[in-house]
Amino acid sequence: MGQKTALYEKHQQMNAKLVGFGGWEMPINYGSQVEEHHKVRTDAGMFDVSHMTVVDVTGADSKEYLRYLLANDVVQLQQQGKALYSGMLNEMGGVVDDLIVYLMTDPDVAGEWFRVVVNCATREKDLRWMADHTAKFDGVALTERPELSMVAIQGPNALAKVESILSESRVKLIDGLKPFQGVESEGWFFARTGYTGEDGLEVMVPEEYVADFWQALFDADVTPCGLGARDTLRLEAGMNLYGLDMDEKVSPLAANMGWTVAWEPADRDFIGRSALEKQRAAGVQEKMVGLVLENRGVLRSHQKVVINGEEAGEITSGTFSPTLGCSIAMARVSADVADTCHVDMRGKLVEVKVVKPSFVRNGEKVFS
Template structure:
């Protein structure tokens, strides 16, 4: 038996098919992964993401510590609640983990602090890495296992969440812009997500989450499992740690270069020197999108052949319910252009090479 979130009984009561996910008993789906996927694209769906790890970082050196630890620059977080996506890198420039960091308190004041949300499968590794590099900073890190997390995603997500909130929570939600969060008592509402849709990620005490889940269900928000979460993020071109990048993969080879803050030049973040060398020499690989409109499903680890250029490998692939055909992310040689072949069942199947994003807000974004 794995670890269980505070919503475990609700998952069983709603017919969730429970599977092991990085040591957690989590719902894969509630009957139809495809229907859950399309529900998020058309209306709103809710995901239990309480297995994620929340870490609060406080202390006089909190900002300096995170500016050293992370490839993106928390110095850019100049308003309370503002968030950024970043990689946490090793000295060779590989991705230890990817995460979201929020500015809390009042930026620039003595009360400034930060909240990080990291992957559950890398929890121990991440905390050990963070502790290792905290030694020379005046900083205190507190894990928040008592916090539950619920993601509500889709074009109707914000309206439906607003319909079940208390007045003080509605005030926090009002005017909330993309990639910003706001506290409401012990709750924290953030306009972030992992589906390519608008929506919210809500952190709240475990004691409150069962009622919140039931209230959302009562206004038509459908529960969704890990299966739909994976196909939604794939359609949106969002990386999955351990598949599309890991400690051996540079963010420059994982379509994460945009999340590396090179300025100011004197910010010495972990992995900077290795990335600078890669950038100077030219990264030999890149992450691209593959589109297969014929029958068949692209899967991870299938070989990608680019005639006259070389070979690559699919890192994530699946049938895309929003499109009606298969798509994939693949790491290929940097010289790869607009076409390739994938080795499937002993045959070479032609695929189109596109930018690694397929669907945003329910619409196809590639030509």
């Protein structure tokens, strides 16, 4: 049996089908993952993401430490609560993990600190990697926050439904949030972030309050959603999943994460920089694309992509898109791919359309 989140009993009460995931017992669905998916695209759904790992980074040199640890540059966080998506790379330029980092304090006040959220399946490796690189920096301390539960409420009606159950003062705080910004409130943390391509919040809640919070959201007609819907939603949104779409052997430049690498200022040294600069100078041979199968069938991870009769890459994540009613995938292929290619599906070569790796945003199809 895996670890249980503080919402485990709620999941059982709400008829969740529980599966092992990264050492945790998590809901895969509460009946139908497709129905849960549609709820998030059209109304509001909630996910228990308490298995994610939250680490607070404090100490005098915490900013300089993160500027060295991460490929994106936390100097871009100029406002309290602002969030940044980044890869954490190894010396070879491979992705150790992808993460979100929040600036927790006013940037004009001394003693600034950050909150980092990393994946659960990579927790031990990430914590070791982060700890291994603190020595050069003065007073940097890493504090894991396992007592914080996390609930993601996502969908066009998510903010309104969350606000309907909160105190007036908290509603004011949430009303002031811009996308990719968070705010702390008496030990809770509300961030306008997510992993679905919809508006919504990710809320960190002290674990003793999370069951009541979940129940209140349920009573406000927010649909409980499992990891199954979370996967189809993130894939439609073109968001990477660590371990499938990239890992330690994959460069961010070949994983549609080039935009997360802050090359400027050129004198900022970060782990993996020199390897990435060499790759960039040599030209990156592979890129991440989106595939759309307009006929019947479902594209799956590890199916081979064929261009002009030759194997030229593979699908990293594939699924059925409930919003589009057809199958979509992300694939890493040779950079010269044209606007169609073939996929070897169970021994049959099937033609697919090649698009940018983003399929649905705010409920609407985004490719043509």
